[in-house]
Every structure is written in structure tokens, then in C-alpha cells.
Amino acid sequence: MVILWVNALLAGTIIIALSIIIHLFGVLPTRLKHTDFATAERSAVSLALTEGLPESVFFSPHPVLIESIQSYWAVQERQIIPQCIVRPRNAEEVATALGILKHEYEGCTRKGHVPSLFAVRSGGHSPISGAANSDGGIVIDLRLLNEVVPFEDDSCVVIGTGARWLDVSTILDQRCLAVAGGRNSAVGIGGLTLGGGISFFSPCVGFVCNNILSYEIVLANGTIATASEVTNPGLWRALKGGSNNFGIVTRFVARSFPSTDVWSGFLYMTASKARQVIQAFHNYTQANAGIHDEYAAGPLICFTYVQKLGVQVIATNLVYTKPESWPACYAGFARIGRLWSTVKVRSLTSATNELAMSSPAGLRQKFITTTVKNDHDTLMEIHAEFEKGAKVMRRVRHLIWTLVLQPLFPVMAKKSQPNVLGLDTRTEPFVIVLFTVVWKDIADDELLDRTTRGIIRDIDHYASSKGTADPYRYLNDCDSWQRPFDGYGADNKRFLKEISRQYDPDGLFQRACIGGFKLDMDDHA
DSSP: OHHHHHHHHHHHHHHHHHHHHHHHHOOOOOOOOGGGSSOOOHHHHHHHHHHOOTTTTTTTOOOHHHHHTTTTTHHEEEEEOOOOEOOSSSSHHHHHHHHHHHHHHHHHTTTOOOOEEEEEEOOOOSSSSTSSSSSTTTEEEEETTOOOOOOTTTSEEEEEETTTTHHHHHHHTTTTTSSSSOTTTBBBHHHHHHHHHOTTTTTOOOOOOGGEEEEEEOOTOOOEEEEEEESSOOOOHTTTTTTTTTTTEEEEEEEEEOOOEEEEEEEEEGGGGGGHHHHHHHHHHHHTTSSSTTTTEEEEEEEETTTTTTTEEEEEEEESSOOSOGGGGGHHHHTTTOSOOOOOEHHHHHHHHHHHHHHSEEEEEEEEEEEEESSSHHHHHHHHHHHHOOOHHSSTTTTTEEEEEEEEEEHHSSSSSSOOSTTTTTOSSSSEEEEEEEEEEEEGGHHHHHHHHHHHHHEEEEEEHHBBBBBOOOOOOOOOOGGGGGGOOOHHHHHHHHHEEEEOTTTTIIIIBBBOOOTTTTOOO
């Protein structure tokens, strides 16, 4: 009887696993039809761009424009149709495009009109509508700037802003090298890096932005400049978390270091293990508050509700950036019973591909975030809010509702070069709380927006009343209405505004460039 019961349990586990995989990866992505790309009337500025860059400007319904739109990660971005896209082949072409756009911006402002002229795209992996696309406007698509060139001495890597982290790790794996880079191979270089960036290697070398030695950037006046510790040092620091507020970065020089395989994967558990998993997460974060194992990344604790199946599952992502199986620091997670596991020694590319597979393209997507101290009661309250959200949204078709918890240790903020994130004085660990939503129908947008805002509001209210709130918001996880720069601290936000005034005195990137989080330059703070 025991053997039959075990076999039945294993069979049930396999069926659940296959069902989730089919649901996650078997849903066909939304693709616009060719007839959705109507020929738009060409504006004076788009005609000027065509004249200045005749081989790099494409209008609807040109196949290059269609491919660009269809390659955005989130459906919200795919449903925006720009008037044209500019696909620069080098920094000089970016400078030409910016010069034309700046001329148009100046003409409009003289007439008292401030236009939303253009958007800038690197990887196009944001879930925010309009983050890297412009309805009826102009998109500067940087994906041709995708070089990945290691230095001869293997100390640094030149990375084009249009590359994806898959491009970087594929080349560096062959040389037994790595950089502090994205954990999802499908994410682009530019957005993640300018937003700060968390890496599997962050416990060892700090945030992604902390490891950028220099930036090639095209400024609002069309100048191609270098920002480094010795050249434009203020701009160099501002770019370490300041997003797209100062110009268009075309190239990064990132510090590289020796690296071989990593140990990584997911532990899949039933929803009944939630209390044990949260306790293990809390213990792990508290135990590592002082002396942290610099090879231990994360963990990422994911609680997911799959509406189509009516089930919840817990997935814990563990990564150790050395090829060592089950390091002692993860013993608390090893003791929790699990359905199955994918942890193994593998290449960095394989590890980042696994995370990319967990968030396929072509669906409606939303991120929303907050930050709290590593308090057990607060973490349990956050999980209760996740459960409440699952009940409220259970009728949303094809809903995949996920809560992700990840620790952030003070040591990460103090590694390598300075940034503007405002974390360098922290002395205790805290927890980044991320909710992600995947769904299918635009009719559900308003419900999901209202529900997720309410959940974040309730979490922040609870944490404030308990003394466990934290002002930091990880920019790359923020929803469009959130204000990540407020969490950097007043001094850092004031510094970012000063750098914006110095390098973009007319406010081209504050007012004419849509997408990204702006600096509230009209405020006097």
C-alpha cells in the first residue's frame, strides 16, 4: 500500500508539473496582424530623420518596424505603434538623431508646446506601457549596438547597450569569465544597468551599476561623451541608478572576473510549505546579516497562483556562484520537503536561461514593488496579502499571480564604486518585495491595477505601523506610478537633479523623452 501511495503521489506531482509547464509555456504569445500596422502620416521631424539617416529610419508597415514591435516582452508595449523607429548603427547615428529631435524640441518649446517626441529602447523588457515605445512618435531602437568584446587581458568587457545578457554570458562562458549582470538572459543591458541592477554576483561585487568602469553616452546636445571616475565623474555616478535622465548610453565598459560553472535551480514545493519557507528565508537573511557568504545569491522565494489550474505552488531559486552542490548556507531550504528540484551545476548561461523561461514573452505583464525589514511577522503579513490578491483576482482569465521575496544585504551596497541608490549607510538586511502579474485580457487591466495598488498600500501601512517599513524601491521592479528616486534619499535626488541641469539644461530627457522614471525637475527639492 505504501508503495502504491508513493507512486500515486509521484504521478500526481508529475501531472501538476507538466500542467504548469504547459500553461506557462504553451500559451501562444499575442502577435499583432500585419493589417494592424497602418501607414501613418509622416511628420516634419520624422522626415528630417529620414533625410539625416536614410538607411536607419523605418516607417509602418516596413518589416523592420513590425519586427521591432513584435519583439517587445510585454503585450502592453506591442500594442503601441510608433510613427517610425530609428535603428542607429553607431553612436554617431544616435547623435544625429538626437540633434534632429533637439531642434524640433526647441522649436516647440519656443511656441509654448512641450512635445513627447521619442522613446529609447534597449532590450524592451519592461512591463510598463510606454516605457520604451511611443504611440505615434519616434522610437530609438538601440538593439544593433550589441557588441560584446572582452579586453585582451580579460579585465573588462565592452558591452553595447542593445545587447541582452544572454549575448554577454554566452561569450564570457567560453573564456571562464563573468560580469555582474542580469539574472534573466532575455533582459537588455541598458535598462537593467541604469536602474542599478541586481546580479547573482552582487553579494561578491555589488550592484551591476557598481561594476561599470565607464559609459559612452550621447548627450542632449549631440555630444558623444565618456563618463568615468576621472572624466565627467558626476555624470558617471549619476548613471549608477539614475536611469535614462541624462542622455542615451550607447556602450558600457564592465569589470570582468574569473568564473566557471555555478550551482543553481528551483525547488518546487506545495503551497502548504509556505510557513516553513518563509521561516527558512527569514532565518537565512538574519544569519547572513553580518558575515555573508559572497557566493550565495538570493534566494528568490516565489509564491505563485495559477488561475487556469486553480493551484498554488512555491518555487525557490537558489544560486551559488561556485560549482559546489548544496552549500551549508542553504541547509534550511534543503530540509523542507519538495515535489521536485532542478538544482545542478551548470553554466551561467543555463542558469539565466532558466529564469528567462519562467517569464515568457507575449503576455500582459505587471510589476509592483515595496521594501521592508527582515521581520518574520511582516513577511507573513505580505504572504497574507498575496493570498488575498489571489482571491480577488481568481476570475481573471489566464492569471499568474506571483509574490517574490529576495534579501538585500548591506554589503552589496558597499562593494566596488559608489552609486546613487542611497543604501551605503545601511547596517541591517532588508527584503525586496515584488508582485508580478501575468494575464490575457485588456478588460482586466483596471481591476489588476486597483488591486495591486491596494495591496502595496496595505503592506506599507502595516510595515509603517510596525516599524519595519523601508523607503527604498528597486527601480527596475517599480510600477509606473511609483517614485523610486524618492527612496534614494533627498541628497541623492538633489544630486541627480543637479547633474540633469548640467548635462541637459533644456530638459530634453525630462520632457520630450517618454518612458522611464523622471526627476520631478519642476519641484525645487
